Each structure stands twice: as structure tokens, then as C-alpha cells.
Amino acid sequence: MRIRLKGARVLDPGNIDAFKDIIISSDGLIEAIVDPVIDDSADISEIDITGMVATPGLIDLHVHLREPGQEYKETIETGLRAAAKGGFTAVCTMPNTLPVNDNSSITSFMVSRAKEVGVCRLYPVGAITKGLNGEALCEYADMKRAGMVAISDDGRPVQNARVMRRAMEYAKGLGLPVISHCEDVDLARDGAMNEGVVSTRLGIKGIPNVAESIIVMRDIALAQLTGASLHIAHVSCKESVDAIRDGKKRGANITAESAPHYFTLTDEAVSKYDTNAKMNPPLRAEKDRQAVVEALADGTIDIIATDHAPHSLLEKDVEFDRAAFGIVGLETSLGLSMQLVQDGILSLENLIEKMSKKPAQILGINNDLKIGNPADITVIDPNSFWSVDPKTFVSKSRNTPFGGFSLKGEVYMTIVAGKITYQRDG
Numbered sequence: 001m002r003i004r005l006k007g008a009r010v011l012d013p014g015n016i017d018a019f020k021d022i023i024i025s026s027d028g029l030i031e032a033i034v035d036p037v038i039d040d041s042a043d044i045s046e047i048d049i050t051g052m053v054a055t056p057g058l059i060d061l062h063v064h065l066r067e068p069g070q071e072y073k074e075t076i077e078t079g080l081r082a083a084a085k086g087g088f089t090a091v092c093t094m095p096n097t098l099p100v101n102d103n104s105s106i107t108s109f110m111v112s113r114a115k116e117v118g119v120c121r122l123y124p125v126g127a128i129t130k131g132l133n134g135e136a137l138c139e140y141a142d143m144k145r146a147g148m149v150a151i152s153d154d155g156r157p158v159q160n161a162r163v164m165r166r167a168m169e170y171a172k173g174l175g176l177p178v179i180s181h182c183e184d185v186d187l188a189r190d191g192a193m194n195e196g197v198v199s200t201r202l203g204i205k206g207i208p209n210v211a212e213s214i215i216v217m218r219d220i221a222l223a224q225l226t227g228a229s230l231h232i233a234h235v236s237c238k239e240s241v242d243a244i245r246d247g248k249k250r251g252a253n254i255t256a257e258s259a260p261h262y263f264t265l266t267d268e269a270v271s272k273y274d275t276n277a278k279m280n281p282p283l284r285a286e287k288d289r290q291a292v293v294e295a296l297a298d299g300t301i302d303i304i305a306t307d308h309a310p311h312s313l314l315e316k317d318v319e320f321d322r323a324a325f326g327i328v329g330l331e332t333s334l335g336l337s338m339q340l341v342q343d344g345i346l347s348l349e350n351l352i353e354k355m356s357k358k359p360a361q362i363l364g365i366n367n368d369l370k371i372g373n374p375a376d377i378t379v380i381d382p383n384s385f386w387s388v389d390p391k392t393f394v395s396k397s398r399n400t401p402f403g404g405f406s407l408k409g410e411v412y413m414t415i416v417a418g419k420i421t422y423q424r425d426g
């Protein structure tokens, strides 16, 4: 059966912005994008999405799906279903599973498990070093053949600059981006939140901005030395933004991401010792939040990623110091990011660039809404009001600081290779 998506604004930045119907072929490809007409062919199923915006499928470059090893927090299946509900047609899963994705058999397992689930594409990010221990490099060529799209020791930094340099040289030869979790572990040691007036008031040991920005600066320097393509994960503070802006001016081959929590919240969210406001890097001060917002607006920060990090109550329902770092993000990302459009910081077109087109470019994927491409489409209801209720999450975990938030703009439908993988009730 073919599908006709009828009546929406079709928005693919740099390609199309018009009220058109999208015809999806029976083999899941975009068959045509045409002016709305009445079509009573028997073999076409018509879906009226008048008032909605149809965009290229959203891509989240940074998620943790916990399988193998910590299936009580999330599985590839629950994570991908959460992604589909969040409007994502593809996600990149980080390697800090148990065992670590540091060899091609784990990479292959992830790819094949995702294919069985079939609701969202999964692109594994492999480890930079064996066991994420910062020493021996993994076999990137092998892992790339198994489906690995980038390398990162995310969750941990590569502390040894010489090891990072060799990794960049190896990755460059294979055309793989290097994703850096920028953190100087000595500067960050024992910290549980941002270092500043709030941490002093609460008596919690802080993590200074410089713990992040010093490694951002180092890795930009190494990217310039090696010519590797470097992607800076979860940018949280002004000093990192300044370093990235400066590095781009100097022609370094770098891209950067931030997450909705960094442009929505500050460290004041920790005030009541809410462990759902604990993540790494931590929520920062208002001046940092503003720097991230400016960097999104001027393009210094290229993409929005969630750093979806599911944890169970076992890890979160404990004292602040002892709680695990991280929050879930897949099901709230679009709604929180739409706030940037409502505030006039980004146009909807800019937002789709940051949540779909740029991530696709970094991965070397062509996700244009063009004839012959796979029909990976996100349908957004831009005017719908909704409130975040963690009880309705399809993720296995509920660790979000956004419970009860009222948002405008939500996912109406997600389509992967022509198959509807999520549809809102009503």
C-alpha cells in the first residue's frame, strides 16, 4: 500500500518549504512530492495532516540505550520506541554499555537487534579505547564494517592527549568523526553539580566550567593538528562556546552539540537536591545558559542532541552526592526545543537544521525529502499544547527534571522507511 501524506507544510531546509502532498511508495521510498489533488486510487492510503509540518526525520546523535548489560534501565527496544515517540527516525548510541562497544561483535549485535525492533534506525558509536580505559585503541576499521559511524569514549574523556591524537589520526583515515566528552577528571573530581554560588549555598562539591573547556581547547588543537573531524558533545558553558567559536574561525574541522537541559535550566534546578537535575556536565549558571542559547542562534553550536541517559530509581532515589549522572531526553527534546522557536531564537527551519539536517551531514547521510530517498519523516504539530508526564514515557526510565512542564509543539507522527513507527492518539 502506498501512502499519501496530505495537506502539511513540507519543510526541508535548503530543499523545500511548501504546502505539498508527500507520496510514499509501497517499498518505503519517497515517490513524489506534489501539489494537493484529489486522488481516489485504490492502492493509496490517505493521511490528512493539515496544520502539521512534515520534516526530514529527526536524528539524535547522542543517546545511551544501556543494552547490552543494563537492561533494567533501558533496552534497545524501549529506547528506540522512546526515540520514535520523540520524533526520531535515527539515533546514535554511545558505547558505554556492559560490555563496552569496543569490538565488532558488540557493534553487530546492536545493529541486528535494532533491525529486529524496526522502529528507528540505530547507528552505533564505538569506543575510542578498549574498555573505555583511555589506553589501547580499538579496531576502528573492523567496527566500521560492522556498522559503527563514529568513535567516542563518552561517559569518560580520553585523558591522555597522545592517545587522543593517535585516535584522531586513525579515525581520519577511515572518515570517522571523533565525538569528545570533554572533561578533565582531575578538575571535576568528586563534584556533583556546577561550581558556583548555588553549590556553595547547598554545600555540594562543584565541577568548574574549566573542567570542560580545557579539554574542548585541547581537542580543538588536536583536531587542527591531525585534520580529523571533531564533534564536541554536550556543550554546557560559556568558556566552551568561546573556544568552539574561536576554533571555527581558525578553520578547525569541528562541530558541536548541546542538549535541551542546558538551554532550558540552570543550576538553580538543583536547589531542592533534585537528583533528576544531576547530569554531567552539570547544569550551569544563567550566563552559561545564555551563552549556549546565543551559540545555537549564531551556529557555533551546530546541533541539538539529548544525551538520553536512563537510570532507575535505584540510582536516582538516593542522596544527591551518590546519585547517578544523567537524565532521559528522547521524549521531551522536540517540545523543549520548540521553545527556542517560540522565543524567536531559532526559526523552525533552523531548528530542523539542528535536529535533522546537520546530524545527517555529520553522519554522512542524505535524508533530504527528495524522490527516491527512504521515507524517513517526522510530522510535527507545532501548535499543540501538552504537558510532560513521566508516567506516560515509553522509555523504561523516568529520570527527568521536566515532569509537569507545559510545552507547545509536539510530535504527531514518525515514519521510518515508509512505516509509521509512532502516531499520537487523536
Ligand SMILES: [Zn+2]
Pocket (backbone or CB within 6 Å): 154, 155, 156, 181, 233, 234, 280
Ligand atoms: Zn558525555
